[in-house]
Amino acid sequence: MDGLEKKEERSLNFLERIIEDDLANGRVPDNTVVTRFPPEPNGYLHLGHIKSICLNFGLAEKYGGRCHLRLDDTNPEKEDVEYIESIQRDIKWLGFDWGEHLYHASDYYDQLHAIAVNLIKEGKAYIDSLTPEQMKEYRGTLTSPGRNSPDRDRPIEENLRLFEEMRQGKHPEGKYLLRAKLDMASPNLNMRDPALYRIKYASHPRTGDKWCIYPMYDYTHPISDAIEGITHSICTLEFEDHRPAYDWATSIDGIEHAPHQYEFARLNINYMLMSKRRLLNLVKLGIVTSWDDPRMPTITGIRRRGYSPESLRDFVSRVGVAKVESVVDYNLLEFCAREDLNKRAKRLMVILDPIKLVITNYPEEKTEWFDADNNPEDPESGTRPIPFSRELYIEREDFMEVPIKGYHRLYPGNEIRLKHAYYVTCTDMVKDADGNIVEILCTYDPQSRGGTTEDKRKVRGTSHWVSAHHAIGGEIRLYDKLFSTEYPGATTGNYLDDVNPDSLVVLRRAKMEPSLRDAKAGEYLQFIRNGYFMADSKDHSAAHPVFNRTVTLKDSWSKKANKQN
């Protein structure tokens, strides 16, 4: 109880404060907080979007309101149904539900058009025939004001006629533009007569060829928010300069409901890239195999890698939300993955880099079955039988002919425990002609059956193992960070220079517990002492098992060992 209450006491972030203040002062219609997640369907959702999703859906949930999913599809040149579908799949996987409230900016094209016509009639918008180059020139610069377009005072009737002709497809792309009549001298460039509609002969994923004029973001987004009754429209910092445009659009005559825009800092993580454009580039260049390559920070990629939605949501909540540009440490992401996976992952024994171990005093044909814990963290998880026999595989790094200081695994004369099974002592080894160790010879203590002895003598090392006769083969994909520097591209200016050449290491000689044949994508696994893994959703099969490493286990030994050498 105490713990729960303390959790509730956690201080509010700035958005929660705004909402609670609005609620307390009766500024929220029907006391219902309405937010929206408005992705543009021009790429796959990534970790950065998860923050926005959690914020928007989380805020609505916390205050008993609702959150809409609105696809911001105003630029048919870049958008695609592939993305529209993946976005919905990814949000659902994260565990959020927009219920009936799935919308598209394109749902409002008719209304948007009618409002634009009204604007023209009121003399608040005009058709401009400036070329893009001229537009740029007339716009002025950051430090100097712009100039009015010669078309700014075009008669209303003519504006109306030209806008209609634009709609009917009577003019080529770029010929005309509908612009709001605001202030060319504004220090805010977004207010220097922003474009409202442009001509684009592109077929739209939803409206097909109905339109050849498409509305711009600064016009569409705020009005869409207003139409849907959004109360709190939250977006990232770079839209701060657009807020005056937002406020202008939501105060157009006839728009009753006026939502407000609030900005927060987008999520950045070191060693990662978080822009759709650059992620798309990685796919196009073949640096990764696809959008769902397990090294990608896309939701679909992280999912395939083996992260759970719970750990991702936990990550976002730990990151917090503020208005300061920040870079979150990659370590926090891995911490969240491990913390979650530790509680839920099924433990299994897999030898990544096998070396044979023969127990010379163990009967040749005998097989014993031991019960292994499925998860020591979860008493409910039960046990599974694992076969043991005279010939086993252990991890090559679990043996050293000449042990370094502090090494308490297997070496000549040393006794270790084979997890769940017996104590074994190394008596000898077999080498090939080149002097490479090819086999380790041991004796076992029959009294240590099950992994403990009556005399309670201590063994410092415990190794995992698989029975050579029963083991299955398969492919293990060891993933690491896609970039090897904290800020990809920081030194050379080209992020491609910092791609980590070892971001994927494929192991094909691994030996696994037979039960792994039945593993399925979506099952959280821990290969004991090696890390967390998941069957690959595309390539895994019983005939050819394939596992992706989600994240390693924390490893305090290799650090120590490296320091010594």
Added chain:
RNA sequence: UGGGAUGUAGUGUAAUGGUAACACUGCAGAUUCUGGUUCUGCCUUUAGGGGUUCGAAUCCCUUCAUCCCAGCCA
């Protein structure tokens, strides 16, 4: 004197005029049938300067630093 925003341990985020704190990282140690987990401890913080105040991370002035904006992208 273009506009807008932001500065709290290495990294995130609290403290909203009253003892600067939590998490991650890092470093020690204890426990452990995973060198995992768990537990304990340690390190390091209010951008600078001035002012108001009994008292300032918080209010005021000022300096500095960083980020965003000149798409018919979102």
